[in-house]
Each structure stands twice: as C-alpha cells, then as structure tokens.
Amino acid sequence: MTSMDFLLLTKGPLFQIAIAIFALGMLVRLVEIFALGRPHNYAAARGGQLIPGLKTVYKRFNPDPGTFKRAPFDVIVGIIWHIGFVVALLLFIPHIELIKSMFGVTWPGLPNPVVDAVTAITLFALLATLIHRLTHPVKKFLSTPEDYLIWTVTFLPVLTGYLAYHRLINPYPLALGLHILAAEIFLIVLPFTKLTHIFTAFVARWYNGAIFGRKGVQS
Amino acid sequence: MTEFSLERGLNALREEMDAPVASFFSSCVHCGLCATACPFYVETGDPKYTPIHKLEPMRLLWEQEYTLWGKLKSKLGLGKQVTDEMLEEWEPLLYDSCSMCGRCSMVCPVGNDIHYMIRKAREGMVASGHAPEGLIAASVRAVNTGSPMGLQWKTLDVQIKHVETATDLEVPIDKQGADYLVLLSSMEIINFPEYLEAITKIFDHAGVSWTLSQQCFEATNAGIQIGSKDIAATLVQRVVDAAESLGVKNVISPECGHAYTAIRWEGPNAIKRAYPFKVFHIIEVLDQLRAAGRIKTEGKEMDRLSMHDPCNLARKSGVIQQQRSLMDLVADNFVDLEEHGKFQWCCGAGGGVSSNERAEELKMAAFKRKKAQIEQVEPERMVTMCATCRTQLEEGLEEFNMDIPVVGLTEMIADHLVERDKPDDAAAKAGG
Known part of the structure; x- marks a missing residue:
C-alpha cells in the first residue's frame, strides 16, 4: 500500500465507518440516558428548572473563586486546552472546508499561523495535564486505564495535525492519512468512553441546575 | 425491616437510576475537583475521600446494566462485579466521610450533582445490610x-x-x-x-x-x-x-x-x-x-458575630438571605465567613455523621475546615440555626480550645423583642 492508498482509505471507507459508529453510538448513549427519565417530584417548588438549568450549563465554564484558588492548574490548563482543541477543530480552514463539504454549513476561519500557535499551546497543555494526572494524588488515585486511553486518543489528532502541517512526517499523504486516522480513532472511541462528556456534560449541568433551581438555589 | 442481601441492595440501586444519574456518570472525567470541595478530603488529604469515588459501586452497576457497552463487557465476563465485599468496603466512604453537604455538586465542572447520587447510593447500602450501626439504632428508635x-x-x-x-x-x-x-x-x-x-x-x-x-x-x-x-x-x-x-x-x-x-x-x-x-x-x-413588621426589636448585640449556614438550609434549600436579614435586626457587628451561603463549608456532622460513632474522628477532622474559616474572621461568637451544626461547632471549638460561644438565631431574636403591652397580664413583665 502506498501512502496515497493509505490516505484514500482513511478519507474514504474508514471515515464513513468512523462517522457512522460515532453518530449511532452517541445516539444510543443519549437514548440510554433520557429513557431513564425522572420520577415525578411532589414537593412544592421554590424556583424554576429551565432557566437555572441553562444558567448552570453556562456557569460551570467559569468556576467559583474558591475552586479557582484551590485548583488553579486544573482551571487554567483545563480551559486553555479545551479552547485550543475546539479552535483547532472548528476554526482551521481545511477543517471548515471538510465540514462545508459534508453538511453545507460554513463559517470564517482563523489564519493558519494563529491556529498553529494555538495547536502548539494545546499540545503543551495536554502534556501538562498528563503529568498532572500521573503525579497529583487525587488524579493518580482516580485514574483508570480508560483515562489514559482517552488522553491518548485526544492528544494524537492534535499531535498528528501539528506534524502534518509542519511537514514533519513524509511523505505528506502519509502525514495527512495518520492525522485523519487519529481523528477517526477519536470518533470511534468517543461513544464508548467518558469522551461522551463532550455532549453529556451539558445534560448533566442542566440537570444539576434544574435540581438546585427547583429548590431556589442557582448552582 | 426484612432480610438484607446483596440482591436487595442492587435492586434498591436499580430503582434509583434515573436520567440525571446516567448523565452524571457519563460525564465524569476523573478531574478530581470534587475533592477540593469536600471537607473530608481537604482536611485529611486522603484521596479515597474524593466525592465521586464514593459512588464507584453505583457507577459500576450503572455501567454494567444501563449502557450497551457495559452490558457487552459483562457478557464477555470483563469488568468488576459489585460484591458484598465491595459494598462493605464502601460503607465508611458513603457514611463516615460524607455529610451530604452538596458542596461537591456546586463545583463539578461537568455538572455532576454528586450529593444527589450519594443519597441514592445509601438506599442500596441499607437494603444490602451495609449501614452503620449508629444510624441503624437511631432509625429503629425513631420508628419505635x-x-x-x-x-x-x-x-x-x-x-x-x-x-x-x-x-x-x-x-x-x-x-x-x-x-x-x-x-x-x-x-x-x-x-x-x-x-x-x-x-x-x-x-x-x-x-x-x-x-x-x-x-x-x-x-x-x-x-x-x-x-x-x-x-x-x-x-x-x-x-x-x-x-x-x-x-x-x-x-x-x-x-x-x-x-x-x-x-x-x-x-x-x-x-x-x-x-x-x-x-x-x-x-x-x-x-x-x-418583613411584615410583626417583630419589633430593641437593642443590638454589640460583639463581633459571624454565622454558620447549615448546608441543608442554605445550599440545599435556598434559605440564605433570610438569616442575614434577621441578623441585621439584632446584630450591630456581623461579619460573614468568606465562603458562605451556597458556597459555605459543612460543619462536618450532617448527613448522619453525628449519629455514627465510628465516624467521630473524621467528623472532627472535617470540622477543621470550618475552624479555619472561623479563625480567618475572628468572631467573638458564632450564630447558627441547626441543632446538629450547633452541637458540632460547640464541641469542635472546645476541642481546639477556641473560646467562641455558639448561639441559635431564634433565641437571639427572642432576646431583643420589645415587651408587648398586656394590660390584663401584669405578670408578663416577669418574663424575658
């Protein structure tokens, strides 16, 4: 197999399979959650659920001052790499063109050097989170093989993207093929691991805000 | 109560699974920030007191029975099972080291309401016969x-x-x-x-x-x-x-x-x-x-007062401003603890911890967070509105040789009532 064959494989059938597993898997996960429902609540409500729920969805992007003081590394590095990942994913012009070709929607991107810098920062931040996970007593204690697996499948698309952009792997079709393969692994692994939090965290935050909101507390 | 068994415990846990629980377990990325919100972890430094870890048996059951992937894994004989030994090991984590104060639920970045799940997990512990003796005795007395x-x-x-x-x-x-x-x-x-x-x-x-x-x-x-x-x-x-x-x-x-x-x-x-x-x-x-003008007070407490918000009242029920409005009525020199209201720290005794003799040492360890908060503000007295919190504050402050009396807010209001005119009851003057 030539590197071009490899690229065509990753851009073609493998991409279709990955998208299908991701979409179907995530749909199943969401159905599994919502199908459980919530029992009727007979207690007289003090406040609403919808708005407090939505506020909590937003507020958890921005931790309370006490948490920031007690875990500044988590807050700062966590925010940096999440934003970096999303910027590289959604504002890199070739990615936008791929999305346009698939869904027909489009938006303006950032200049390549900007995305390049963001990617480099994201890589460093992700490495820092790995070191933190391996050394912080609580994180080390909680971590399971799955945590290291999802770190790896998150790190690889960013790393291979960076290497491909800088032509650090040759030939180029191989570099691009590896990047696409890494993204496909990410998509395939997502529904079966805690990477689901990309979607379910919004659901969880809403329920949290709704449960507290009903009792008159904005969580 | 009927026979306890692992199967009854698991059934009780199954009954507690709902959409919020499934969304919470689906979202945890093991960041461990809940530990920084927990007085039991903060004051002992032992990672096993990380709030989300206390839910591991419930999470395991959820994964195995409520996710397609988990069902597949357990069909293939992969993954751990929830056993009686596991529940026994988790009993002190779910009871001795958790006052269900709900502070972790306020800080979890993915939004997990952890204390909501702790309350549910305890149903499984009771049904499987893994509840602490002190709490069983209190429950039996309460029923009888x-x-x-x-x-x-x-x-x-x-x-x-x-x-x-x-x-x-x-x-x-x-x-x-x-x-x-x-x-x-x-x-x-x-x-x-x-x-x-x-x-x-x-x-x-x-x-x-x-x-x-x-x-x-x-x-x-x-x-x-x-x-x-x-x-x-x-x-x-x-x-x-x-x-x-x-x-x-x-x-x-x-x-x-x-x-x-x-x-x-x-x-x-x-x-x-x-x-x-x-x-x-x-x-x-x-x-x-x-607010209706039906309480008329005279005089004010002049010493430096601070307040402990009971978790159940403030964070878990939204009663936060009321106690402060009442303090304004009778206190001249009131200062809030730095983290108060919905972000207050638990006294360490709630959620059954104080009825569980085995938890005595942990209860006092968790109190150290409250103690640190009090030391920061240096009040002459503390005011609260929960008998369990009040007892814990009194015992804790005494343990650390801090001469800070604790008073109930209701009594403090009663002490400042303007004597009502009662023409046909002269003896009323004898009261107060």
Missing part, C-alpha cells in the same frame, strides 16, 4: 418511639411546663385549626431547651396562632440520613397525619437542617403525594414576620 433519641412526650411536657413558668405564657398543645404546627427535634429538646422558650415568646409577641402536637413532635428523619425511603415515608407520614388531624395550614421545621430538607423536599416524594399544607423552616417564618 417517634424519636431517634428515644425521647418521649412526657420529657417534652416537663420542658413545656418550665417554659410556661418562665415566660408566663401558654404553650399551645393540639389546638385545632392553628395556623402553624411547630415541630421540634429531640436534640434540641435535650441540648437547647432555649429554642422552645424563644418561639413561645416570639409567637406571642407577633400574635401567631400555633400549636404543638402530642401525636407527633419530632421533625427529624433518620430514614433520610440512613438512606431508606421506607423509613423516611413512615416518619414523614406521622408529621402529615398530625398536621392533617389538626387542620393546620403550615408546618414549621425547627432549627435543624436535615429535618427541613426531609419534610420540605423529600417528604412528599417519600409518601408520593403533595401536602395540603406548606412547610417552612423557623428562620423563613421569622423572616416573614420581620
């Missing part, structure tokens, strides 16, 4: 005698007579159609008799129509603490029966945190129907009376 401390009406009756003599006021008992049914907690009756005297004076002053009930005077609910919906329903039903037979419009929960969440939020769900009356914490009622 009506009080978790085995206290009987005749003990309360003696106290009522004392209050009547001291105040020259009547303590109404079994008054049909009163506006408010007043409940008490056994701990309050034993440790803080001042409370009953205080409300007797305040309600007389404000002209409130109220009553105690001989049928049911206990507000606390050991079933909520141990995690048994059945016991909780039995105990709540007694309150509902008493309130309905007297035809009261409102029920007042005393200066107790969990009693309030038990009756206010969990009670209707335990008995599966809405109440025909409203439920208030005494602090809510006092603040309503204040």
Whole structure:
C-alpha cells in the first residue's frame, strides 16, 4: 500500500465507518440516558428548572473563586486546552472546508499561523495535564486505564495535525492519512468512553441546575 | 425491616437510576475537583475521600446494566462485579466521610450533582445490610418511639411546663385549626431547651396562632440520613397525619437542617403525594414576620458575630438571605465567613455523621475546615440555626480550645423583642 492508498482509505471507507459508529453510538448513549427519565417530584417548588438549568450549563465554564484558588492548574490548563482543541477543530480552514463539504454549513476561519500557535499551546497543555494526572494524588488515585486511553486518543489528532502541517512526517499523504486516522480513532472511541462528556456534560449541568433551581438555589 | 442481601441492595440501586444519574456518570472525567470541595478530603488529604469515588459501586452497576457497552463487557465476563465485599468496603466512604453537604455538586465542572447520587447510593447500602450501626439504632428508635433519641412526650411536657413558668405564657398543645404546627427535634429538646422558650415568646409577641402536637413532635428523619425511603415515608407520614388531624395550614421545621430538607423536599416524594399544607423552616417564618413588621426589636448585640449556614438550609434549600436579614435586626457587628451561603463549608456532622460513632474522628477532622474559616474572621461568637451544626461547632471549638460561644438565631431574636403591652397580664413583665 502506498501512502496515497493509505490516505484514500482513511478519507474514504474508514471515515464513513468512523462517522457512522460515532453518530449511532452517541445516539444510543443519549437514548440510554433520557429513557431513564425522572420520577415525578411532589414537593412544592421554590424556583424554576429551565432557566437555572441553562444558567448552570453556562456557569460551570467559569468556576467559583474558591475552586479557582484551590485548583488553579486544573482551571487554567483545563480551559486553555479545551479552547485550543475546539479552535483547532472548528476554526482551521481545511477543517471548515471538510465540514462545508459534508453538511453545507460554513463559517470564517482563523489564519493558519494563529491556529498553529494555538495547536502548539494545546499540545503543551495536554502534556501538562498528563503529568498532572500521573503525579497529583487525587488524579493518580482516580485514574483508570480508560483515562489514559482517552488522553491518548485526544492528544494524537492534535499531535498528528501539528506534524502534518509542519511537514514533519513524509511523505505528506502519509502525514495527512495518520492525522485523519487519529481523528477517526477519536470518533470511534468517543461513544464508548467518558469522551461522551463532550455532549453529556451539558445534560448533566442542566440537570444539576434544574435540581438546585427547583429548590431556589442557582448552582 | 426484612432480610438484607446483596440482591436487595442492587435492586434498591436499580430503582434509583434515573436520567440525571446516567448523565452524571457519563460525564465524569476523573478531574478530581470534587475533592477540593469536600471537607473530608481537604482536611485529611486522603484521596479515597474524593466525592465521586464514593459512588464507584453505583457507577459500576450503572455501567454494567444501563449502557450497551457495559452490558457487552459483562457478557464477555470483563469488568468488576459489585460484591458484598465491595459494598462493605464502601460503607465508611458513603457514611463516615460524607455529610451530604452538596458542596461537591456546586463545583463539578461537568455538572455532576454528586450529593444527589450519594443519597441514592445509601438506599442500596441499607437494603444490602451495609449501614452503620449508629444510624441503624437511631432509625429503629425513631420508628419505635417517634424519636431517634428515644425521647418521649412526657420529657417534652416537663420542658413545656418550665417554659410556661418562665415566660408566663401558654404553650399551645393540639389546638385545632392553628395556623402553624411547630415541630421540634429531640436534640434540641435535650441540648437547647432555649429554642422552645424563644418561639413561645416570639409567637406571642407577633400574635401567631400555633400549636404543638402530642401525636407527633419530632421533625427529624433518620430514614433520610440512613438512606431508606421506607423509613423516611413512615416518619414523614406521622408529621402529615398530625398536621392533617389538626387542620393546620403550615408546618414549621425547627432549627435543624436535615429535618427541613426531609419534610420540605423529600417528604412528599417519600409518601408520593403533595401536602395540603406548606412547610417552612423557623428562620423563613421569622423572616416573614420581620418583613411584615410583626417583630419589633430593641437593642443590638454589640460583639463581633459571624454565622454558620447549615448546608441543608442554605445550599440545599435556598434559605440564605433570610438569616442575614434577621441578623441585621439584632446584630450591630456581623461579619460573614468568606465562603458562605451556597458556597459555605459543612460543619462536618450532617448527613448522619453525628449519629455514627465510628465516624467521630473524621467528623472532627472535617470540622477543621470550618475552624479555619472561623479563625480567618475572628468572631467573638458564632450564630447558627441547626441543632446538629450547633452541637458540632460547640464541641469542635472546645476541642481546639477556641473560646467562641455558639448561639441559635431564634433565641437571639427572642432576646431583643420589645415587651408587648398586656394590660390584663401584669405578670408578663416577669418574663424575658
């Protein structure tokens, strides 16, 4: 197999399979959650659920001052790499063109050097989170093989993207093929691991805000 | 209670699985930030006290039975099973090192309401026979005698007579159609008799129509603490029966945190129907009376006062401003702890920890967070509105040789009432 064959494989059938597993898997996960429902609540409500729920969805992007003081590394590095990942994913012009070709929607991107810098920062931040996970007593204690697996499948698309952009792997079709393969692994692994939090965290935050909101507390 | 078994425990856990729980377990990325919100972790530094870790048996069951991937894995014989040994190992984590204060639920970045799940996980622990002895004993006493401390009406009756003599006021008992049914907690009756005297004076002053009930005077609910919906329903039903037979419009929960969440939020769900009356914490009622101008006070406390918000009242029930408005009425030099209201730190004794002798050491360790908060503000006295918190603060401050008395807010209000004119009752002057 030539590197071009490899690229065509990753851009073609493998991409279709990955998208299908991701979409179907995530749909199943969401159905599994919502199908459980919530029992009727007979207690007289003090406040609403919808708005407090939505506020909590937003507020958890921005931790309370006490948490920031007690875990500044988590807050700062966590925010940096999440934003970096999303910027590289959604504002890199070739990615936008791929999305346009698939869904027909489009938006303006950032200049390549900007995305390049963001990617480099994201890589460093992700490495820092790995070191933190391996050394912080609580994180080390909680971590399971799955945590290291999802770190790896998150790190690889960013790393291979960076290497491909800088032509650090040759030939180029191989570099691009590896990047696409890494993204496909990410998509395939997502529904079966805690990477689901990309979607379910919004659901969880809403329920949290709704449960507290009903009792008159904005969580 | 019937036979306990692992299968009953697992069934109880299955009953507790709902969409929020599934969304929470789906979202945890093991960041460990919940640990920084937990006084039991913060003050011991032991990672096993990380809040989300306390839910591992429940998470395992969820993964194996409520996710396609988990079902596949367990069909192939992969992955750990929830066993009796595992539940036994988790018993101290779910009871001794968790006061269900809910602070972790406020900080989780993915939004997990962890204390919501701890409450649910305890159902499985009770049904599988893994609840702490101290809490079992309190529950049995509550079911059999009506009080978790085995206290009987005749003990309360003696106290009522004392209050009547001291105040020259009547303590109404079994008054049909009163506006408010007043409940008490056994701990309050034993440790803080001042409370009953205080409300007797305040309600007389404000002209409130109220009553105690001989049928049911206990507000606390050991079933909520141990995690048994059945016991909780039995105990709540007694309150509902008493309130309905007297035809009261409102029920007042005393200066107790969990009693309030038990009756206010969990009670209707335990008995599966809405109440025909409203439920208030005494602090809510006092603040309503204040707002309506029915409490007239004179003089103010001049020393430096700070306040401990009970978790059950503030973070878990939204009663935060009321106690501060009441403080303004009677305190000249009030200063809040840095993290207060919905971000307050637990005293360490709630959620059944104080009824669980085995947890004594952890309870005192967790208190150190509160102690640090108090040291930062350097008050001369602390004010609170929960008998469990108050006892814990008193014991903790004494343990660390800190000479800071703790007072109940209701008593403090009663101390500042303007004496009401009572032309045909000159003896009223003897009170106060």
